[in-house]
Amino acid sequence: MLPDPMPYxxxxxxxxxxxxxxxxxxTDIVLIVLCAVLSGVEDWVGMEDFAxxxxxxxxxxxxxxNGVPSHDTLSNVFGRLNPKAFAEVFQRWVSAALPSLSGQxxxxxxxxxxxxxxxxxxxxxxxxxxxxxxWVLAQQAVGDKTNEITAIPDLLxxxxxxxxxxxxxxxxxxxxxxxxxxxxxxxxxxxxxxPIMCWH
Numbered sequence: 001m002l003p004d005p006m007p008y009x010x011x012x013x014x015x016x017x018x019x020x021x022x023x024x025x026x027t028d029i030v031l032i033v034l035c036a037v038l039s040g041v042e043d044w045v046g047m048e049d050f051a052x053x054x055x056x057x058x059x060x061x062x063x064x065x066n067g068v069p070s071h072d073t074l075s076n077v078f079g080r081l082n083p084k085a086f087a088e089v090f091q092r093w094v095s096a097a098l099p100s101l102s103g104q105x106x107x108x109x110x111x112x113x114x115x116x117x118x119x120x121x122x123x124x125x126x127x128x129x130x131x132x133x134x135w136v137l138a139q140q141a142v143g144d145k146t147n148e149i150t151a152i153p154d155l156l157x158x159x160x161x162x163x164x165x166x167x168x169x170x171x172x173x174x175x176x177x178x179x180x181x182x183x184x185x186x187x188x189x190x191x192x193x194x195p196i197m198c199w200h
Contacts, residue, residue, distance in 0.1 A: 005034060006061070008093040015080035023066040029077050031062060032069065044071035091138060091158060098133050102163030105131040108155065109169045110148040126151040128159060 006027060014026040035054075036047040048071040051058060055068055069077075098104070107129045124142040129135070140155035142148055156166070 002097045003093065005031060005093050008089050008096075009034070011089055012081065012085060015082070016077065024069045024073060024077075025063055025065070026077070028058075028062045028064055029069055029074060032058065033074055033078060044075045047071060047074055094135065094137060095159075098130060098137070100163075101130070101137075101159065101161055103165075104133075105165045105167060106137065106159070106161065107131055107167050107169065108152060110142065110151075124148075126155050128155055 009030045010027050012026060012030065016022050016026075032051045033047055035058075036050045039050065041047050041050050048068060051068040055064070058064060058068075108126060109129065110124060110126045112124050126140045126142055126148055128137045128139075130137050138155055138158040140151045140158070142151045152168070
């Protein structure tokens with residue numbers, strides 16, 4: 001089970017200035033968005049509606065001194081958060097529920113983010129998924145001029161994969177790809193405490 005996210009996300013630095021127009025606590029905003037996304041809400045207006053519908057429940061653990069933040073506030077604040085800092089906090093929170101991946105299967109797969117296409121470009125993410133726990137452990141964006149293969153070492157560097165079984169779904173290999181060995185960026189799996197790589 002995931003631990004209380006409040007202590008983790010309370011570490012985030014608020015990007016807003018201290019003014020009288022600052023009506024909502026950062027932790028309230030972050031946890032409303034987090035709960036909404038985990039419940040399948042995909043847009044800012046829907047997140048505001050979700051929070052209004054669940055306001056009584058949210059008030060059991062959030063302050064909400066000025067009620068539910070508007071969808072514009074949710075969007076604006078998240079747009080100004082440091083994405084790297086947010087990802088690090090999120091990673092610590094998720095990892096706390098699964099402190100060891102030893103003996104666990106971690107599945108790597110790439111997906112294009114729905115609705116992200118802008119002309120010929122779209123956001124493509126590599127994800128590491130804990131098969132038994134059934135949640136995403138980490139994600140890494142694939143650069144416009146790179147491919148999934150180059151994103152894998154960065155993705156795995158976010159995790160303690162000691163003793164884990166890493167499986168990779170079908171990915172396109174580069175020219176001469178039959179010579180590519182996904183284990184090269186990682187310690188060689190010569191003993192039980194090393195990650196084991198397999199792909200198909």
